Amino acid sequence: MPETRPNGTDLRRAILDESRHLLVADGYDNLSMRKIARAVGCSATSIYLHFENKDALIHALIYEGMERLHEQLVAASDEAEPVARLNALAHAYVRFGLENPEYYQVMFQLHPQRMERYPVENYRRARRNLEIHAEALADGVMAGVFKVESADTGAHVLWTALHGLVSLLLAERVDVKVADEAFIEGAVRHALDGFRT
Amino acid sequence: MPETRPNGTDLRRAILDESRHLLVADGYDNLSMRKIARAVGCSATSIYLHFENKDALIHALIYEGMERLHEQLVAASDEAEPVARLNALAHAYVRFGLENPEYYQVMFQLHPQRMERYPVENYRRARRNLEIHAEALADGVMAGVFKVESADTGAHVLWTALHGLVSLLLAERVDVKVADEAFIEGAVRHALDGFRT
Amino acid sequence: MPETRPNGTDLRRAILDESRHLLVADGYDNLSMRKIARAVGCSATSIYLHFENKDALIHALIYEGMERLHEQLVAASDEAEPVARLNALAHAYVRFGLENPEYYQVMFQLHPQRMERYPVENYRRARRNLEIHAEALADGVMAGVFKVESADTGAHVLWTALHGLVSLLLAERVDVKVADEAFIEGAVRHALDGFRT
Amino acid sequence: MPETRPNGTDLRRAILDESRHLLVADGYDNLSMRKIARAVGCSATSIYLHFENKDALIHALIYEGMERLHEQLVAASDEAEPVARLNALAHAYVRFGLENPEYYQVMFQLHPQRMERYPVENYRRARRNLEIHAEALADGVMAGVFKVESADTGAHVLWTALHGLVSLLLAERVDVKVADEAFIEGAVRHALDGFRT
DNA sequence: CATGAATGAGCATTCATTCAT
DNA sequence: GATGAATGAATGCTCATTCAT
Incomplete structure (x- = not known):
């Protein structure tokens, strides 16, 4: 059997x-x-x-992906110091995207019209992942090392930068004469520097 | 008839x-x-x-999109001062994406496997648009207002940030409690600040 | 239903x-x-x-045809005496072709390029049908009534003659002023006479 | 120009x-x-x-093919002696088929239903080619070296044999352990022997 | 004599889904 | 729970042919 x-x-x-x-x-x-x-x-x-149908299956997949990403973000956020923590989070996000390209596509690159029936629960999971970043930002603000208008907005801004990085790397659109590792390192630093006081 | x-x-x-x-x-x-x-x-x-076939049609669309984007970038880069110019370019890029979602999708969100027969001319057009940003960065470096490892790499880093912004906005994934305009303004500023000396 | x-x-x-x-x-x-x-x-x-696909359907048809032809050849080869047996076989072959034009077409008139994925099993079935003739020839050689270089080659020679006969009859290209029956009879005899000692 | x-x-x-x-x-x-x-x-x-249409073009092609075959048959029939002449004719026919496979297909292997509008002139050309063989046979009968019921029928019988040979060779169905040349030689001799007195 | 533009019919194949069992 | 059989709709693409110019 x-x-x-x-x-x-x-x-x-x-x-x-x-x-x-x-x-x-x-x-x-x-x-x-x-x-x-x-x-x-x-x-x-x-x-x-x-x-129920293919969409529901995809949604379940997305749900799982969000969970996984969440786990990896949680694992990356054991650092107490906000700057180091946010840095670890950002790298964890990018790593997740690059290591799970098709997952990433389904989670973040599927088009909105397909998502008509996108279940609320998935939205919640997605937000939760953003909130981890927002917390690090907020902690940093309290510690005086970050300066943002709002932690939530800041998390979104960071997200756009990281998402752009992952997307273009996955699409193999970045053909810079710089090693991928170094490019990623630079781009992430660039994204984080803007928050420093 | x-x-x-x-x-x-x-x-x-x-x-x-x-x-x-x-x-x-x-x-x-x-x-x-x-x-x-x-x-x-x-x-x-x-x-x-x-x-000739569906691919050729898509490629023609991409070609047109690249041309249009190019026109708008050129129009936005009449400013002499590098910081203002790069700022204008970034906003022009984002505006183009938001105003031409159809173009944007095929230009930057299609997957590499589909691009096997991607014509060289389109690659050239895509690079040309990056180079406009690279020039502004280089000019800024000469003027002592920007600091980047390499203008080309810097342009790519900027691109990832802007692309992420456009992508998530188009996908309606950003539900921040902030007016879109303000959010965009903040995200672009964030992306540019990293280059300032 | x-x-x-x-x-x-x-x-x-x-x-x-x-x-x-x-x-x-x-x-x-x-x-x-x-x-x-x-x-x-x-x-x-x-x-x-x-x-699985159109090819597989055609191959199944060929397989069936080969089986049927085989049955009829076996049925026709109960005669012990080689000359009579070969004569019966030849007539059975021709009869099969004329009575099953659909089968005959796919079995023997399809072009090699289409046969790329021709399954081995069908090749075997085809050869088996040739071997029945070869055996009769070989038996005749042993009995001293036939003379051939090799039984296998002889079977192929006979096949070309019979195949030509069936093909032209099916294509209605034979408009001889002779009853079909008589023409067939003559052609088959002609094909067999060449083997007689 | x-x-x-x-x-x-x-x-x-x-x-x-x-x-x-x-x-x-x-x-x-x-x-x-x-x-x-x-x-x-x-x-x-x-x-x-x-x-007029594709069929008409094909028919014209067939017409030309029949002409060509005719020329080659005429060229091969300069021999006076009937046996040698018929042998030369048979080999010329086979050679034509093997050297012009696609021509041969169009001329002789297209299916009758396609030929509904097959023009009379083409039928005539086809018959003319048969008649050359019939003449050789008739001459041979007069010379006492051939024996046939009727020259016309005999020509058709010969044709079936030669056509079968060409067809199976073109379809690569003959995988006898004998060189093609030798096989052809043998098959043609076999086809002609039946007419000898 | 020649053409560019256009079309309806057709092709093999794949898909998500349903339904009776 | 699970399945085999079945289907309508769709896909990219090619074809012979027509018609206005």
Whole structure:
């Protein structure tokens, strides 16, 4: 019985996992219910027992992605000192994006019209990740090392910079004569410097 | 005689225009030759008289977008003073993105795998737009008002920040309790401040 | 419940049958998945549930044809005496071709470029049918009634003659003032006489 | 002016020539009006000035093929002695088929239903080629070296054998362990031996 | 004599989804 | 829970042909 899926294993779990793998391997546009089913080893119909439709599956994937990102951000924010913490957070965000390119696409690059039915819960998860940055900023303001109008706005501003960095790197649009590592380092520093007092 | 289009109107022009509109309405993945044809009021086959294939059509769109952006950047760079000039350029870039979401999407948010046949001319056009920013940075360095490792790298760093800003705004992911105008103003300033001496 | 086909009928069977009929009615080049679907009374998509693609459908047809031909050749080769046996085989081959023009076309008149993915199993089936003739020839050589360089080569030579006969008859290119039956009889005898000692 | 087609050159001629070349290069199924036009350097529409439709063009091609074959048969029949002459004719026929595979296909392997409008003149040309063989047979009968029921029927019988040989060779269906040359030699001799007294 | 523009019909194939079992 | 069979709609693209000029 370990032949296919181990008996009693959560099929929903398996579907999500395989979807993620296929996403990374083939990209969002090549993710089809049939392919997922084939990879999981169940029928396409069975997927519908666990997810209302493809959108719902994608949303679940996004949810998971947000969770993962959250975990990595939390892991990166053990530093007490606000400057070091924000720096760690920023790098963790960028690293997550570069290491999970297709995830990143689904989470942040899918277009709004597709997201009509985007579930509230996902919005919440997304905000939570922003708030981690906002907290670091706020702490820094209190400690006198950062200066921002509002922590929330500041977090968004930081996000736009980091998101732009990840997006262009993933799209292979950056062909600067500088090693990727160094470029990332520089861009992140640039994004953070603006907050320093 | 053509049904809808006035006699003698350039069909190629109409195709490009409708494609652009459909792009923002339905998203890239939902852009099909048939839908374009329907919108234009011609047969799907006719599109192939003006564009070798779908890719070529997209590339033409990108080309046009790059041209337009270029025009607006040039128009914005009449300022002599480097700081003011770079500021004007950054705002022009963001304005272009927000005012031409259709163009922006195909120009900067399409994925590299789709770009296999991406024509060299378009690469050149894209670089040209970066170089305008690089020049302003270089001028600023000479004038002692900017400090960057390299003008080219600096231009890329700036681009990532601006691109992130445009992308998230277009995706309606920024729900900060701040007027868009003010938010944009703040984010651009943030992006530029990092270069100041 | 299916409209036309009786409930429980094998759709795969129906597809193969209709394909065969359409083949002789419209020719190979005009055989399309849609036409087959229309003839069968199912959707084009359904065909893909039973055959991976058009090629696979054609190969299945060829496989069946080879099987049928084999059966008829076996049935015709019960004669012990080699001359009579080879004569029976030749006539069986010709009869098969004339009675199953649809099969014959795909089996022997398709072009090699189309056969790129020709499955090995079909090659085997084709050879098996040649070997039946080769055996009769070999037996005749042993019995001293036939004379051939090699049984295999002889079988191929015989095949070319019979294939030419069937092909031209099916193409209605033979307009000799002789009854078909008599013409066939003569042509087959002519093909066999060359082997006699 | 020798740039494109030399001024004053028969466009009809050029179309036929290019069609023939494309036929040989790409095969019948890939022969399209547009491709011919591109190869000739004229518009697709222009072809219709010289040929009613694609069928008519094909028929003209067949006509030319029959002429060519005729020329080669005539050239091969200068031998006075009937046996040698028929042998030369048979080899000339086979050679023509093998050297002009796509021509051969169009001339002899196109299916009858496509030939509904097959022009009478082409039938005549086809018959003329058969008659050359019939004459050799008749001469041989008079000379006492051949024995046939009727020269016409005999020519057809010979044709079926030769056509089968060419067809299977072109389809690469003959994988006998014998050099092609030798196989052909053997098959032709086999086809002719049946007529010897 | 020649053409550019245009078209409707057709192609193989893939997709998300449904439904009876 | 799970499935096999089925489907309508859609995709990019090619074709032979027509028509106004």
